[in-house]
Amino acid sequence: MTRRTILPIAALLLIGGLALFQYSRRLQEYRSDQFLMDTLISITVYGKNQELLRKAVAAAYAEMRRIAELADGFPQPGTAAWRNSDICRINDQAGKAPVHVDNDTVAMLLLAQKYTRLSNGAFDVTVGPLMELWGFGGKNPHLPSPEQISEALKLVSSEDVIVNEQDRTVFLRRTGMKLDLGAVAKGYATEKAARILVQHGIDKALIDAGGNIRVIGRNSRNSPWQIGIKDPRKSDAIVAILPLVDTSAVTSADYYRAFEEQGKRYHHILNPRTGYPATHTISTTVITKDAGLADILSTVFFVLPADKSLELAATIPGVELFLVTADRLIRHSATLPGTIEVLKGETYRYDQR
């Protein structure tokens, strides 16, 4: 072999090496599903190193599990799960004494109180007695009597939740009060998990917490994540496609945890002011960076009338709203990206204001 042939061979080896190097740098996918917080949580991450991806996802789940335990309202008294639950301990001491809690419990309650005030009580974490009365969360939800509802409503009062940030204590002033973080904890935990992924250097991820979506960066094709909004009346259809980057989309709707009694359908999102399921809207989706805020606001906007919701959404920076009203009208914030695709089909009308 002459010298002249060595050169091209070296060049070929170099190309081969580069190909291998490129391959090792290619994006890999890692996906994991876990049943947590009464739902299925799926985390999909992309990166160069499987081991790092696996570690990041494990850390994210650990954090979600920790928040889930703090906020769990259902364990049996006397169990370890009950002692680990700040919510159980706070409820147990209602009308008696302040309870020392985790930083995250304080943060969740302060966030909740802020939006209780902003929405004039359309959302309230003290709906516990009402939820219990209706039996949502248990096996046999049923329609309570009007008298029972007005009794339970007396215990719905965020003003009687005393959160002491310095001492990290929470006190329910009245006996019988009960916190329910059902509209807060999942979103809050999702946001914490997203931040943990970012801390682990993840720049492409999708967390699907029972339909609460939080995305990091862009998808594996380097485009915005394409997230569908479920059609509230047709299970295998969607009503819109949202292109999302570094944000979250959370939906509250009337099609889960519902039951029928005397020919009428009742679902689990109660209006804390009336004690009955909210009826203005059948599906609301909030798009905003923080999944914790999105979770709370999706409930707020589900309970308020559509006009009021769109008006209020427009006053909160970085918050966008998509909703389907009870009379099957699709409406959304004017600021939603022009790239949103609305698929109204024959079921809905679309108000493009």
Add this chain to the structure above:
Amino acid sequence: MTRGDKYLLAGLLLLSLVSFAALYSRFSPFSGSTKVTQAVISLQGNVIRKISLPLTGRSSFTVQGLVGSSTVEVEGERVRMQEAPCAGRICVNQGWIRHPGQSIACVPGEILIRIEGTTPLDGVTR
């Protein structure tokens, strides 16, 4: 350069081209277009069954979940949870799904039905 050298060079060139092609097709997880649509059923995080969609005709089978046996039904290009042993039956009430990215979860039984495949959708908020 001798004739042998030329053959050697041509051989190496071919090899490198082939390895490039191999790396970028087979090992690329995002080539996507070759991925078929399938219903993936898993129990406690482990895949127990995969069914290519669409299915000719219909088929149903039971899955032993943590709280009893559930029945999954596949018909054409859609899938649903037909029967569930729990009281809530959220999964059954969810009805049919057909689009990649959609899923049905039986939380107490820890059963998950997912539709995978090429899709414009990365997920669905619900």
